[in-house]
Amino acid sequence: MKKISGIEHRIRHADGSWRWYLLTLSPVYDAHGTIISFNGISLDINEKITTQSAIRMMFESIVGTTGIPSLLKIAENITSWLGADCVIVGEIQPDNQTVKALSMILDGREVKDFIYHFKGTPCEDVIKKGFCCYPDEAIRLFPDSRDLVELNIRAYVGVPLKNSRGEIIGFVCALFRNPIQIASYVQDFFSIIGVKAGSEIERFRIERELLENREILANAMNLTNLANWEVDITTGEFIFNDRFYSQCGTTAEQEGGYRMNNDRYIREFVHPDDQQLVTDVILTPATPSESPYVDFQWEHRIIRRDGEVRDILVRTRILKDSERNVIMIHGANQDITERKKAEEVLRRVNRQLNLLTSITRHDILNSLMAIYWFLDAIEHKFSDPVLLEYVMGMNMAAGEIQSQIEFTRVYEELGSHEPAWISLNAVMPYQSVPSHITLTADVTGIAIYADPMLDKVFFNLLDNSIRHGQRVTEIRVSTHESDDNLKVVWEDNGVGVSAAEKESIFLRGFGKHTGFGMFLVQEILSLTDITIQETGREGEGARFEILVPKGFWRK
Incomplete structure (x- = not known):
């Protein structure tokens, strides 16, 4: 019989713990060649075996799985490696008082939806100290921990889990009903596993927030009748989605996929009267601009597959690279049919009211x-x-x-037409300036998005300078850019406005004449969020500053 070597086995010690040993046996022969005994050597290899097990456990925990399943794998591997009675991978909840177990193994079985308060438990120490190991007497050290008492836990090992910003977001902990002896490398292994578990919990949170945000976005898009789309720059094809097709009364299956070329979309979905408009918009290159993107919006009608005609507001953004090459075109279509119907009803009612007031005014x-x-x-x-x-x-x-009757005629027209881009130079009252007054206006090349009655703003400012300036001989109009806003300044060299009257001059009925001029000025400007105020000094002339917000002016 040959020598027997390499027998790995476990031996139970008097304290109840199990340890690994490597046994080697050599036979002893008598003079006749008969085996009469064995000489053996038993080598304690517990450290080696547990190290190998730990390395294998760590490898399996880190490689091969992601997300919540990887956290369960971590709990299973730690249970097997350390012989733990309970392993928890938990996430600290928003109340900062409780932990929810994302994976938990108790007595070899998976436990779901377990939540515990970590105040007064070893986990609270982990937050303060980092890695913690209590090889025995955990119940005595943490008498207020109900779960430790109920499970009769004597030993604890735990490590905090951190996100990419270094914030503690959870724990990995192993609990034992018997005292334990932990090798020095356990802390390093736990820390490595903690990095993996922390990154997975952060991934889980991000994915959860992403799903929540997608749901919020989907609800918002449903409420506002929005459907998004984009254009494949390489092929020029539209890329649609289920929401877009639903808006058009069809499906991707019915249309043969989520891609569609321009010609087919225009031919099959755009109202015939709007097809040229849509074609022009699609084929018109983006307006040259230093900005990395260009935004614009437009309206057209579509014909759904069921034949229903719907009004659509299209918001489009064109993204460009540093060399002004288009790299992305995307946008959103909003069904505004109900709004258009309401607007038409409102216009019809307004026409009837205007007719009535016109007849009454005439009488x-x-x-x-x-x-x-x-x-x-x-x-x-x-x-x-x-x-x-x-x-x-x-x-x-x-x-x-x-x-007053004449004023009602003018005021009736206010807001009755859609705002438009109006050249500032075109509405300057050059023809109405008296011969003894010089009007200098440096406003060429600037347009304002305003009510078509914008010309009456500057006519009334001129009228105000003539009537109340007393000695006006010069009027200057200039523009100034500030924080993406535009300031249009009208100033004269008359007597100016007293401090007590600066706010009152825009009130209806205030003034020495009809009291409607400056009130009308403010009302016309306010229709497109433009404001006006008087900032001059009494005795030095009137100065009116018109503030046009970003998006309501252009060069």
């Missing part, structure tokens, strides 16, 4: 003409000074009525 003015005729007849027929004084008062009252 009132006709009645005023009759009053003027009777008052004029009285003035010519009677000479009684008291009576003539009454007639003069009635003429003044009738004049006020006529002035």
Whole structure:
């Protein structure tokens, strides 16, 4: 019989722990060649075996799996490696008081949805100290930990889990019902496994937040009837999705996939009357700009597969690289059919109201003409000074009525048309400037998105300078850019505006004339979020600053 070597086995010690040994046996022979005994050597290889097991466990925990399944693998491997009675990979909850086990093995079985309070437990020490090992008497050290007491846990090993910013987001811990002896390398292995588990929990959080954000976005897009799309720069094809096809009353299966060329989309989905508009927009190159992107929006009608016509608002963004080459085109289509219907109803109602007010205004003015005729007849027929004084008062009252009726005609037009891009130079009141006043306007090449009545803003500013400036001989109009906003300044060299009247001049009825001019100015500008204020000094001239926000002006 030959020598027997390499027998690995475990022996149970008096303290109840198991240790690995390597046994080598050599037979002892008598003179006749008969085996009469064995000489053996038993070598304690527990450190070697546990190290190999730890390396294998660490490798299996880190390689091959990701996400929540990898956390379960970590718990299973630690249980097998250390012989732990319970292993938990947990995530600290938003209340910063509890931990939810993302993976947990207890007595060899998986436990789901376990939550515990970590205050007063060894895990709280892990937050403060990092890696912690309590080889015995864990219950005595942490008497307030209900879970330790109920599970009769005597030993604990744990490490904190951190995210990429170094914040503690959870724990990996192993619990034992018997005392343990932990090798020095266990801390290093736990720390390595902790990095893996921490990155997986951070990945889980990011994915969870991404799903939540996608759901929020999907709900928002549903509420606003939005459908997104993009263009493949290399092929020029549209890339649609299920939401886009749903808006068009069709499916990807019905259309043969999520890609479609321009010609087919225009031919099959765009309303015939809008096909040229859509073609022009698609084929028109992006406007030259230093900006890395260009945004614009436009409207057209589509015909769904069921034949229904819908109104669509298209918002488009073109992204460019540093050399101004287009690298991406994407956008979103919003179904605005219901809004367009409501707008049409509102326009129809406004037309009826305008017709009514126009008729009423015409009748009132006709009645005023009759009053003027009777008052004029009285003035010519009677000479009684008291009576003539009454007639003069009635003429003044009738004049006020006529002035207000005329104002209603102007105010009725306010907001009745869509805002438009209007050249500033085109609305300067050059033709209305008296010969004794010089108007200098440095506004060439600038346009403002405003109500079509913008010309009345500057006509009324001129009227204000003439009527109230008293000694005005010069008016200057200039523009100044600041923080993406545009400031249009109208200033004269008249007597100016007193501090007490700076805010009041924009109130309806304030002033020495009709009291409607500056009120109308403010109302016209406010339709497109443009503001105006008087900033001049009394005695040095009036100065009106018109602030046009970003997006409402261009060169």
